[in-house]
Amino acid sequence: MFSQACKYAIRAVLYLAVHASAGKKVGVKDIAAALDVPKYFLAKILQQLSRNNLISSTKGPSGGFYLSEKNLEATLKEVVECIDGPDVFNACILGLPVCSSENPCPLHIQAFAYREGLHYQLKHQAIGDLAKRIEREEQKI
């Protein structure tokens, strides 16, 4: 479903939502260590998210990554599409160029019902709210 890069992106964003803030920025090194993820690869991913204003950063001493109030209002759908492209939730599960409710592939109904559910959740839940649940239920990231 998601590329490796995208999985790292989601986890990093959620990690920042829970553990960082404008007053407590976190460096790549720390995030990579906490998530057990390749450092340099993660750096690239964070840069891409930063360029697209999904996460915030400052250089220099006491610099690092964090989520602004605005960032916390974004959704994981935006994060996913930033890394894996805009078609993740629309592309035909069998790779057919045309596949829709009018012109469905043999798996369209099955795939659509359930993928649309995930899509809906990622689209309507703010990252900040997700983070609150993670803290409340003490979920691992």
Add this chain to the structure above:
Amino acid sequence: MFSQACKYAIRAVLYLAVHASAGKKVGVKDIAAALDVPKYFLAKILQQLSRNNLISSTKGPSGGFYLSEKNLEATLKEVVECIDGPDVFNACILGLPVCSSENPCPLHIQAFAYREGLHYQLKHQAIGDLAKRIEREEQKI
């Protein structure tokens, strides 16, 4: 979700279910042309399915691939797991080593419902029955 190879596999199997039979075998070349899929790559995939008794084949003139009665009773779950491995429907969507209902990752609930639905369909619908629906509704493969 599925690898390219797996998408080709599903489509090829459904194609065979609809267009081939023990008395009317179809060669790789024809399948590849009909599905617009790389010929040699598809050949490899069909070999793997054949080795695992999910499709049938005979060599030589008037040889080719087809689905036996037994093959038609199998499911796409078996096809998918044959190509993409046994963990496709169980692996954590974020790639976490441990992720279950007891110890859920932040997306477990959302992802589980989505994937389990698809899993259920692919597991309980015989390929032969799927083929009937494809013919009835004239779906593209």
Add this chain to the structure above:
DNA sequence: TAAATAAAAGATTTTTTTGTCTTTTATTAT
């Protein structure tokens, strides 16, 4: 039995994804 055919198997290449390292630029604290 021989020629033709088509899958099986093996080897190789190309492309994409993932991962690493180095240099540059911006920021901050001294």
Add this chain to the structure above:
DNA sequence: ATAATAAAAGACAAAAAAATCTTTTATTTA
């Protein structure tokens, strides 16, 4: 101002996935 720090950017390497080509083996029909 200067040194230290950390992200940004660029170049590169390794691994995996996708795709191609060649040789071998089995089967059938003439």
